[in-house]
Amino acid sequence: xxxxxxxLQHHLTGALREAGICSELVPEVTATTDWRHGDYQTxxxxxxxxxxxxxxxxxxxxxxxxxEVEEISPSPEIAGA
Numbered sequence: 001x002x003x004x005x006x007x008l009q010h011h012l013t014g015a016l017r018e019a020g021i022c023s024e025l026v027p028e029v030t031a032t033t034d035w036r037h038g039d040y041q042t043x044x045x046x047x048x049x050x051x052x053x054x055x056x057x058x059x060x061x062x063x064x065x066x067x068e069v070e071e072i073s074p075s076p077e078i079a080g081a
Contacts, residue, residue, distance in 0.1 A: 004039075004072060005030065005040060006029075008029045008040055008042075009027055009028070009029045011067060011069050011072075012044065015064075015066040015067040015068070016044070018066035019062040019063055019065070020062075021048060021063070023048060023051070025044065025047055029041070037079050038077065041079070045060035056080075057078065060080075064076050064078060
């Protein structure tokens, strides 16, 4: 049986492809350490920002726009400074 984190990881991989951000990096999804910031998190936008020399927030927005997780969460959010 797949966990929520595994399901999110699968959807994130699809969203990266859909957004045209093909990468050999596998998005790691973990539980957040602070519940005020949600239930799960990934730092794939930060990693891709460094690798592609682009703004991580813009990459995160592309990913969220392509992310289809309505059966899990109605509104994924981008956290940050």
